Amino acid sequence: MSDERTMIENDFTPVTYDPQYILMVNALKKYFPVKGGLVSKTVGYVKAVDGVTFNLKRGTTMGLVGESGCGKTTTGRTILRLSGEKTGGEVIFNGKEVYDLSAKEMRSMRTKMQIIFQDPFSSLSPRLPVGEIIGEAAREHGLVSKGEFDDYIDKVMDNCGLQPFHKDRYPHEFSGGQRQRICIARALALNPEFIVCDEPVSALDVSIQAQIINLLKDLQEEYKLTYLFISHDLSVVEHISDTVGVMYLGNLVEYGETKDIFNNPLHPYTKALFSAIPIPDPDAKMNRIVLEGTIPSPTNPPTGCKFHTRCANCMEKCKQTAPVQKEIEPGHYVVCHLYGDV
Amino acid sequence: MAKNKPEGYLTAKESRRISRENRRITNQYEKARKRKNVPESEYTTTMHNADNAVEFDNLHTYFFTDAGTVKSVDGVTFEVPIGKTVGVVGESGCGKSVTSLSLMQLIQRPHGQIVEGEIRLNLGDGRAYNIAKTPNDKMMNLRGNYVSMIFQEPMTSLNPVFRIGEQVDEVIALHDGEGKTKEDIKARTIELLKMVGIANSEGVYRMYPHELSGGMRQRIMIAIALACNPRIIIADEPTTALDVTIQAQILDLLRNLKNKINSSIMLITHDLGVIAEMADYVVVMYAGRVVEKGTVRDIFSNPSHPYTIGLMASKPVVGKQVDRLYSIPGKVPNPVNMPDYCYYKDRCEMCVERCAGKYPEEISLSPTHKVSCYRFYDGKGEK
Numbered sequence: 212m213s214d215e216r217t218m219i220e221n222d223f224t225p226v227t228y229d230p231q232y233i234l235m236v237n238a239l240k241k242y243f244p245v246k247g248g249l250v251s252k253t254v255g256y257v258k259a260v261d262g263v264t265f266n267l268k269r270g271t272t273m274g275l276v277g278e279s280g281c282g283k284t285t286t287g288r289t290i291l292r293l294s295g296e297k298t299g300g301e302v303i304f305n306g307k308e309v310y311d312l313s314a315k316e317m318r319s320m321r322t323k324m325q326i327i328f329q330d331p332f333s334s335l336s337p338r339l340p341v342g343e344i345i346g347e348a349a350r351e352h353g354l355v356s357k358g359e360f361d362d363y364i365d366k367v368m369d370n371c372g373l374q375p376f377h378k379d380r381y382p383h384e385f386s387g388g389q390r391q392r393i394c395i396a397r398a399l400a401l402n403p404e405f406i407v408c409d410e411p412v413s414a415l416d417v418s419i420q421a422q423i424i425n426l427l428k429d430l431q432e433e434y435k436l437t438y439l440f441i442s443h444d445l446s447v448v449e450h451i452s453d454t455v456g457v458m459y460l461g462n463l464v465e466y467g468e469t470k471d472i473f474n475n476p477l478h479p480y481t482k483a484l485f486s487a488i489p490i491p492d493p494d495a496k497m498n499r500i501v502l503e504g505t506i507p508s509p510t511n512p513p514t515g516c517k518f519h520t521r522c523a524n525c526m527e528k529c530k531q532t533a534p535v536q537k538e539i540e541p542g543h544y545v546v547c548h549l550y551g552d553v
Numbered sequence: 554m555a556k557n558k559p560e561g562y563l564t565a566k567e568s569r570r571i572s573r574e575n576r577r578i579t580n581q582y583e584k585a586r587k588r589k590n591v592p593e594s595e596y597t598t599t600m601h602n603a604d605n606a607v608e609f610d611n612l613h614t615y616f617f618t619d620a621g622t623v624k625s626v627d628g629v630t631f632e633v634p635i636g637k638t639v640g641v642v643g644e645s646g647c648g649k650s651v652t653s654l655s656l657m658q659l660i661q662r663p664h665g666q667i668v669e670g671e672i673r674l675n676l677g678d679g680r681a682y683n684i685a686k687t688p689n690d691k692m693m694n695l696r697g698n699y700v701s702m703i704f705q706e707p708m709t710s711l712n713p714v715f716r717i718g719e720q721v722d723e724v725i726a727l728h729d730g731e732g733k734t735k736e737d738i739k740a741r742t743i744e745l746l747k748m749v750g751i752a753n754s755e756g757v758y759r760m761y762p763h764e765l766s767g768g769m770r771q772r773i774m775i776a777i778a779l780a781c782n783p784r785i786i787i788a789d790e791p792t793t794a795l796d797v798t799i800q801a802q803i804l805d806l807l808r809n810l811k812n813k814i815n816s817s818i819m820l821i822t823h824d825l826g827v828i829a830e831m832a833d834y835v836v837v838m839y840a841g842r843v844v845e846k847g848t849v850r851d852i853f854s855n856p857s858h859p860y861t862i863g864l865m866a867s868k869p870v871v872g873k874q875v876d877r878l879y880s881i882p883g884k885v886p887n888p889v890n891m892p893d894y895c896y897y898k899d900r901c902e903m904c905v906e907r908c909a910g911k912y913p914e915e916i917s918l919s920p921t922h923k924v925s926c927y928r929f930y931d932g933k934g935e936k
Contacts (some may be wrong), residue, residue: 239817278796292900386884414871416644417823421867443796446826450869450878473694473871482559487801488871489826501805505766 213403217241223299228306233268233405233437234290239300241282241289245510248265257509259285261461262300263534267454272431272438272468275450276445276484278506282461283441285327291324292317304405321351326397329410331390335382341393342368342378349400364400370433371396372426388419392426399430405437410428412447424451445488449473453543459482460509463536467543477545479522517550526550568619575617575931586662586688589770592679597687600675605818606785607656607700613686614648614655621889625651627841628670630915633834634787638811638818640849642864646885648841649821653787656819657702658683658692659671674699677784693924697728701783707770711762718742718758721777724931729781745776749811750806768799775806782814786887789821825868829853834921837861837913840885840896843915847922857924859903895927903928 223238248421259282265359275283286293290302292309304324312320316400316416328334335344346364349355355363365375371392382390389410393543398406408427412420424447430436442448449469456466457478465478468553476482483500502521513520519529526548533546563571601608614626625646633639641649654660656672672684678698687695704710712720720740723733730738739758746754749772762770771791778786788807792800808831811818819829828849830837835843835852835862845858856862866879877933885891892899898908906929907913915925 223782286897316778349789417825417864417880418644418867421878424869424878425720425880445797446869446871450875484798485871489800489804489824489830491853491868491870492852493826493829495829498803501801504766505799523708 222499223301225301226303228303229266230306232266233269233305234291234302234439235285235301236266236286237264237301237459238302239263241285241294242298249473250446255510257511258461259509260298261509262341263456263458263461263463263464264300265454265456265466267437267439270431271438271453272440272451273457274351274448274455275439275441276448276455277458278484279343279443280506280509281458282509283458284409286408286458287441288324288483289440291326295328305420308447320349320364322348322401324405325401325403325408326407326409327391327394327398327411328527331387331394331416332414333358334394335390339383339440340381341373341385344382344393345396345400348397352401354401367396367400370430370465371399372422385527388422389413391419391423391482395423395426395430399434402434403436405439407439409441410443413442413444420447427451429536431474445485458482460506460512462517462546464518464547465543465545465551466536467540471540475543477539477543478518479524479549479552480518483523516546555671557632557673561822563620571621572619575619575622575643577663579617579666581673581913582666582668586777588688591686591688595684595689596691598640598671598673598683600673600681602632603675603679604634605632606675606809607819608673609656610671610673612652612672613668614651614657614660614665615668616665618662618664618889624663624841624887624891625888625893627641629838629841629843631834631836631843631846632813633817635784635817636811636815637833638831639834639836640828641821641836642823642828643838644658644864646884646888647838649838650789652838653702653789653819653821656785657700658684658687658689659702666707666831675784677832680904688722694728697724697783698781699784700787701778701781701785702787702789703771703774703778703791706794707767707774708794710774711770714723715761716758717746717760717762717765718772719832721745724777726782735827741780742776746773746779748779748810749773749776750802751776767795768802769793771799771803772806775803775810777818779810779814785819786811787819787821790823791820792824792827795823801828805830807826825865829928837864840888840891842896842912842925844926845924847919851919851922857922857929858897858926859901859928860897870901893923 226235226237230319239260241260241477242251244260245257247254263286271359297310342364345367346360373392373396412423415423437510440448440451452469455469455472456463459480465472465481476485486498486500496551504521507520514529516529516534528548535548536544536546537550538544539550571763608628609631612626612629616623616625628650643649655667667685672682674684675681722738725738725741743754743758744758749774751757775786792803795803800906811916822828832849835847836843839860845861856865863879867881869878881900887895893911895908895913898904905927915923916929917923918929
């Protein structure tokens with residue numbers, strides 16, 4: 212742990228809390244140490260999240276897209292304080308810095324922020340009946356009294372499209388879509404305000420995907436939930452999100468309203484990413500920007516702008532200095548040297 | 554008996570009876586398969602159309618499980634023309650993969666068997682083999698040289714303990730190795746690695762699979778599949794496990810290579826976007842049957858089967874905003890106990906009176922566009 216403590220960096224300007232935002236993430240960093248040698252000395256860091264800044268309004272959905280390995284999931288987990296200490300930056304949830312809370316405060320805070328995992332096949336304990344999976348946390352946190360417990364679980368399950376008699380069954384008796392409903396019910400049972408959805412539909416069939424997406428939208432309306440929706444499926448993200456953030460190698464390269472991002476992508480990476488989406492129309496014109504090579508290693512990222520090794524518009528400046536986040540139009544931020552002079 | 558039994562519950566007695574019955578049936582098939590020196594006349598046939606690379610004709614592949622017979626593929630008919638790409642779409646469990654595995658004869662035996670129908674494979678010189686009856690030793694020559702397969706998971710289909718080079722070499726040596734020295738084979742492997750766009754081919758030749766990224770591994774899988782210039786490539790969800798940018802690279806590569814060696818691709822996927830981009834013909838499968846087939850334009854501009862329509866409506870499309878996604882009600886029927894009416898009837902919102910009758914025959918909407926649905930029996934079509 213001492214290792215993690217010493218590497219905390221404080222090179223950011225603290226933000227002031229604005230009550231319209233449920234979550235404010237400022238210059239968030241999370242590095243994982245790479246151990247090597249005989250005595251397991253730290254020989255380097257995997258810079259999984261390397262300065263991510265965004266604000267999330269109450270009751271909205273933010274989509275987080277990017278290639279695998281770009282740090283989407285780590286961002287989600289770091290916000291929830293699920294992967295040890297942060298390396299730098301701030302996570303302000305409802306006006307409180309999440310990482311400054313004591314263990315006791317954190318415990319009560321956990322009911323307010325939940326996560327739905329990617330794989331409904333491995334994220335449910337095979338040895339617990341479904342009613343117990345859903346209700347365990349609610350009972351532990353003392354949210355409902357013993358007498359009302361059964362009714363409460365029935366209500367939560369009903370909201371997620373599960374039948375009361377499913378309570379005594381075990382996860383293996385359910386299909387993928389049903390299991391994902393169980394995962395959603397489990398998160399919802401604590402009356403959270405904020406849910407991180409980590410690729411909730413990636414493992415599901417197209418027609419089941421639609422059911423789950425509709426369910427998430429209905430629940431959001433009913434309970435005024437805020438989602439951070441992590442996915443690599445851009446069409447799903449466009450459908451469900453109000454704002455979108457595009458990540459590349461630990462950085463948020465572009466961030467703004469969904470319609471701005473999709474109609475007017477600015478960052479070269481966003482453009483390439485969107486042009487790669489296959490369109491279900493055989494007559495659609497393809498102007499595809501094919502990115503050469505693969506994502507560089509996050510242990511040893513390129514200097515300057517991290518995208519310069521694959522960028523079509525690379526300039527000399529890009530190799531030297533890292534660009535900073537700029538607001539190009541209201542609410543539309545981009546991190547790129549191409550848009551320097553506003 | 555107050556306790557209500559879950560659906561599909563079997564007593565021990567019933568279960569034993571089914572196993573015994575299954576053993577009897579599968580033993581028959583296995584006996585026929587294990588004969589030595591099968592005369593070639595038994596499995597040679599003629600193509601109905603010499604321009605086709607493969608013709609599936611009323612194919613039935615069943616699995617004899619202890620819970621009952623699963624009709625994974627139940628009367629599938631379609632053809633793959635030479636030099637064209639045929640996309641096969643459907644949800645998981647609809648029999649897409651089993652159809653392609655039948656063509657490779659890679660069905661898990663003895664409980665999985667092709668019980669009826671023909672798969673005619675065009676050998677090019679006027680001959681054709683019926684894959685359903687071809688013996689194992691002949692299949693060895695066909696796999697790799699005539700038919701080869703790119704599997705879904707590049708992570709799990711490469712052997713982690715062998716170097717990349719050895720794994721590609723092996724294919725060439727096994728299927729096309731006559732009169733070739735080790736050096737020849739290695740040179741061919743390096744050439745293949747270059748062809749699939751691996752820059753550092755000499756280096757990658759000596760690497761292990763874990764040293765490569767997902768996209769690179771899928772390139773290796775493609776190199777292995779193309780090693781002997783097959784006439785037909787089965788791509789089973791080749792890009793499902795990959796990111797969009799990598800997916801674009803791989804699809805590009807597949808398209809270029811297909812034209813280079815003039816082979817056909819049977820592309821299995823559930824992503825309609827990929828189909829629209831790659832395929833010339835589309836086959837839509839549901840619960841082991843083909844419900845609709847046609848050219849890519851037929852399917853996308855005039856989707857006719859309610860399942861195809863539902864499938865298209867349930868996928869969000871970039872640039873088209875809808876408030877709510879359409880979701881197909883209900884679920885796929887139990888494969889052990891298929892109903893005797895249209896399999897889609899219970900989920901269909903466009904039912905007509907005749908739907909309660911037996912499973913609808915295929916009818917033609919246009920010379921290329923065929924659909925199995927009672928909605929078109931009056932007016933359009935010849936029936």
